[in-house]
Amino acid sequence: MKKWEENVRRVIPYTPGEQPDFADMIKLNTNENPYPPAPGVQAKIKELCAEELRLYPAPAADALVEGLAACYGLAKEQVFVGVGSDDVLAMAFLTFFNSKKPVLFPDITYSFYDVWAGLFHIPYECQPLNDRFEIVKEDYYKENGGVVFPNPNAPTGVELPLADIEDILQHNEDVVVIVDEAYIDFGAKSALELIEKYDNLLVVQTFSKARSLAGLRIGYAFGSPALIKYLNDAKYSFNSYTMNRPSLALGAEVLKDDAYFRETTAKIIATRERTKKELAALGFQFGDSKANFLFVTHPDYPAKALFEALREKHIFVRYFAKPRIDNYLRITIGTDEQMDALITFLRAYMK
């Protein structure tokens, strides 16, 4: 090792889900939406002007921030935007988790939390989910430097009732509490209504799932003006222009079509509920997912072997070789046709 390498910040890099690219593939591994974004997005693409790209974008991302504020009935001082919810969450970790006390999050959860804690040298302590993969609210009563959890949780899909979230907030008025709602639009109850009551609550959402815009990288957060101001100060100090012009224009556009959003979201929920029945009939076990994925295990068929068999047929699902969940598969809800192909394969495989 060279001497200059001694000062390098070393991290165990996060491994994103593979992005296979086969014409015939059924891609159920990264929780993308099977439906295209609202039709207005394609129309707006045609209006994008190369000439304008020579100019910096608006640093405060006004079009998008104002669109979100209008859409969710908030003031723009309550809205923060970033390059995907990962950017929003990383910035929130950097900004809010500066205590010497450990930040608390579940043991089975979004796999980026411990990576950010490592990157920013933030102490943390994982709180085990119970046997039904539920967050135990009492685990978050102890002294800590902050709290973060997804709702519904990832990769389990299990919802934490809003009353439990409020209970956690009541026990944590002295730290920032982040509720990561990447999957909230598929049926769970958002904590958004609590931001007026708790000025230390940050609610994070994304356009990558229910809005079908994973390829644009847009995440956002709602919170008290004080919380959002701190976050913006840190963001402007990191990079003053994070959201590019296509993101701002297309992101603002997608918010305008509420009917399409409701329709595609309802379709995914219906497909999910039907898929639950089919998988249960095949002997799979799973929690009651409120997300656009199911997290399933089978008493007779090891998850890893299933994962590989599916992969061979170009059906891609997600497998995590991690303690407690290494016999589970996370299956994104695709179209009805895609889920039929999956079920057909599984039925044949298990015969």
Added chain:
Amino acid sequence: MKKWEENVRRVIPYTPGEQPDFADMIKLNTNENPYPPAPGVQAKIKELCAEELRLYPAPAADALVEGLAACYGLAKEQVFVGVGSDDVLAMAFLTFFNSKKPVLFPDITYSFYDVWAGLFHIPYECQPLNDRFEIVKEDYYKENGGVVFPNPNAPTGVELPLADIEDILQHNEDVVVIVDEAYIDFGAKSALELIEKYDNLLVVQTFSKARSLAGLRIGYAFGSPALIKYLNDAKYSFNSYTMNRPSLALGAEVLKDDAYFRETTAKIIATRERTKKELAALGFQFGDSKANFLFVTHPDYPAKALFEALREKHIFVRYFAKPRIDNYLRITIGTDEQMDALITFLRAYMK
């Protein structure tokens, strides 16, 4: 102050140059390119497909990384990309400047360096430029935790000769040295050729200036595979998909038109040289800028008053109320017509 605010990371936020928006304005305040990006970019916009936006972008940004490697004759392991050079530089500060010893950079320089140092709790020590606004290479011989400077320097436009850069590298083999080349395409000599010889050298560039794509937010860095790997590990840990699909597609496209790049860059250089003569004739003083801006002062007319008078006529330039440079204006090189309008105004103002 509430108790939860005690753990908040506080920063003095960077103030980006204002982004005025008047139909008749002459915008010479943020060093944007007056010419549109290569014509292929508009053609490529028309090919963008909304349907594909539902999918995550390629996490390794392959199209762009491979395009840059091919364009600059490098291996893709020597190329890193980010959301503008600010993202690349912030990530490099986070990754490489982890020493307790101070990082060294000039006192008059890109105003983000001390902001990032503050954000990441990195100790630093500014080295004063000499009276001709030149970097004094001997100032960088002392023990330090890393070195960073722009070349040409910002906001002075003054170039540091490549021999001096190599001299600084020879005196700093034990730390990472970052040369921030945002303005390199307008006539200064790049340190790129030195990356094969010094595995601790990171050369950072951008599409925001000479490539006319400030609105897309694309920056990049060249360095040894070891350096780039460390940077990618940190980046993937922060946010695994930072470059959105439009950025990847349009960024790869702009690299294909070398003739257009040379032509527009040559035009800006010619306009700059002509503007130098006109401003000198009016009594302005300035260093020999190799960037797409001039950093000027006048013995008889205070910069601040000039700035305000120009502003009233919707001619926007940049004024920094900072020690040593508070009697200077930074004027971006626009089209010939824009510079004529500026000169005409100044001539009348000074009569």
